[in-house]
Amino acid sequence: MVEDVRQLLRAAPLVAPVTPRGQPLSVRMTSAGQVGWVTDRRGYRYADRHPSGTAWPAIPASIRAVWDAVTVQARAPDSCLVNWYGPEARMGMHQDRDEADLTQPVVSISLGDDALFRIGNTERGGKTESLWLRSGDVVVMGGDARLRYHGVDRIAPGTSTLLQAPGRINLTMRVAMA
Ligand SMILES: O=C(O)CCC(=O)C(=O)O
């Protein structure tokens, strides 16, 4: 799988995203699939092209196989977000709710350094639980858990030797389009 991610990154290099107000995010992102998640001055959206103008690469079979293994009667994922977290990166609490069909699950795969993942409920600001996601861990947010708030508080650099540099890659498959 790591070799497939490397190849994906050559076809669709990581981009440093900014919020619509121009604030830089600490993760870097790219995607595979029919559509990719883009965040820039024009907003947050699924786009059918990488910011460079090329089509997104296909979702590698090794990644898609994880979706098939952990979902039941789901549609095919049409998007795989690749988030790269350097040692200082984090992701604030949010819901994944920009997809057209919220009955479809979200499946994410952690690679590289451990991440302190936090998950709450479907309302912002409620009670949360924290757990360390380790390389190879798979999170499924489906059914009642599909809209739970979640985020990444921190990375523990040097906890994995899978990747060539300190940091973490998270692959998130979704059904984005109707
Ligand atoms: O990195 C993670 O484990 C979570 C990523 C995430 O929540 C997202 O990209 O929407």
Ligand SMILES: [Fe+2]
């Ligand atoms: Fe998310």
